[in-house]
Amino acid sequence: MLKEKAGSNAGQIWNALNEKGTMAFKELKKVTKFTDKDLYLGLGWLLREDKITVEPVDEKEFKASLK
Secondary structure, rough: OHHHHHHHHHHHHHHHHHOOEEEHHHHHHHHOOOHHHHHHHHHHHHOOOOOOEEEEOOOOOOOEEEO
């Protein structure tokens, strides 16, 4: 069940990044309406599948973009 949720979250994150481009995690969380846990679950899936890149914005924030 958790695997399906991770895949679904990843799909929603991928769609948001595809539509809007590079986004900070805060913005991505707002757009997807995910909790921290759900956001990181989907981001982890996409990172493992090598579909996104993640870069630091500053000491406390990161941004994600599609490869």
